[in-house]
Amino acid sequence: MGRLRWNADKQYRWRFGTGRWWIFFAGGVAVVALVKGFALTHIFPHQEERSLPVHVVVEEEQQLPVAASKAESPAQIRKGQSDKNVSTGDKLSSYDRLRVQVYLATDKRMEKLPIELYVRGVLAAEMPIEFELEALKAQAIAARTYIYRRLYAGENDGLPPNAANADVTDSVKHQVYLSLNELFSRWKGEQKKVNLNKLNQAVEETKGQIITYGNEPIQAAFFSTSNGFTENAADYWSMDLPYLRSVASPWDKDLSPRYKEITTFKLSDAAERLGVKANEIRSMRVIETTEGKRVKEVAIGKKRFSGREVREKLGLASSQFNWTIEQEFISITTYGFGHGVGMSQWGANGMAKEGSTAEQIISHYYTGTQVEQASKLPIPGSS
Incomplete structure (x- = not known):
């Protein structure tokens, strides 16, 4: 955000403590509150009970330096540790506490965010928004499976030396990902609202779903x-x-x-x-x-x-x-x-046009697999 410059040559000067200063200050606070309230209710729709609280999304938009410490591993989270929603006091599920650290290669910075918002960013980058909803849902499941498997396996291949703390990059080395800034500036006006709602719907209707084979996440190519x-x-x-x-x-x-x-x-x-x-x-x-x-x-x-x-x-x-x-x-x-x-994206859209569901698309392209909730899988390495 650009800085306001105070010009001493202006007829009216701002002085701390004056009545006019406090009037404008109070007005600014009110505008910020209104804008933030609109963003939370329109850009980030409410999720189902026990989902990640909406306000956490805004907190996660802050940009982290590349040297930031790595988030808790899935294994640490799955061992029964709990966290609370600072606003409501409700405990978040183990799945909701997962965070993905994405290295943005062009900007040379890290973006840390909940796994479902990462999936939304991948979905926006990897598949045309014009595709059928069921095709988008199939892509969301595949993208979620990819990162979920990578987190649990502790894989770190494809990371540049200056991003050793990242989980993935935003490039084709892993999955293409649109940062929060890119996503919110991609469309304008009513089209922005429609497209974001469609992305949100595809992610929310498949929340936590991953593809498994033999009770393990697959390589979702x-x-x-x-x-x-x-x-x-x-x-x-x-x-x-x-x-x-x-x-x-x-x-x-x-x-x-x-x-x-x-x-x-x-x-x-x-x-x-x-x-x-x-x-x-x-x-x-x-x-x-x-x-x-x-x-x-x-x-x-x-x-x-x-x-x-x-x-x-x-x-x-x-x-x-x-x-x-x-x-x-x-x-x-x-x-x-x-x-x-693996899954052909244009083929998935063709199946969706003919009435196939996301699970039917997944079943066709990934032989002998199942779609199930990540939370039902055993902890890797546990007996």
Whole structure:
């Protein structure tokens, strides 16, 4: 907030103790109270009983320095420690006491906030607000599962050296997240109210819900657009997870604007990125495809590459691709956008348009999983 500057040359000067000063002071306090009351009742709607008290949200908006101490771990909270709502004296649940510390890479600062508000920030950043409510709810459950699992496992991969106390960053290394400031300045007027209400509804109607397999939170991978199928985790990453299996996702083709893309390179540029000779690219061929219809392995000269390697080295949208070569140029056509593992966001929206619920969407994309309340899970490491 900008500072008011007192100009000694003005005809009217402000002096402490004058009647006019106290009148304006009292008026300012009244305006602040009215604005704060409006924000609490319109921007942060009341949540169900035993949910995080609304006023705590405002307290959590303060920005913490990067060197701030780490919040209590979930394990500490789950051991029976309790905290109280300073306004009402009511005990908060263990789940409501969870805090997420997000390192905002661009601003180089930390934002600490309740887990449900973190989920809202991820939802706003990761999925278009125009999507169906049930698709947004499915995304909220997946985002909540990701951070809940990470907190309990105590994972700290992907954090920069100057953010060792953070839980996650706001980038694609973890989950993209919109800070509180960004979220509240993203829309204007009536559209802001409508969109915030929609985000709040998606988060509140799934409060505390996470995806489990074998009574444990899953690796809730998700991506933008499928090529018509999702990918086995083992075919893209070096891990075989029973709930990340290839399933059909036919909705993306008709809905997603990123279903098909064509990227053109000079042969010399493509060769340099791949570390091969330009003439060898002319004889590039697919050796094997995956269950998800993507390229598993290609041969270029004497070298072999996984489809993922080609995608990442050339910056392609997907690992399903074909190509044509004309003179000194190669044009590569990709289908789908993203790694292809887990839930397709555009596919989820397609399912929602056809009447599927969030739980049905989750069940389709995460094989053999359940949606349940985090509070019902056993404490990790307990017997």
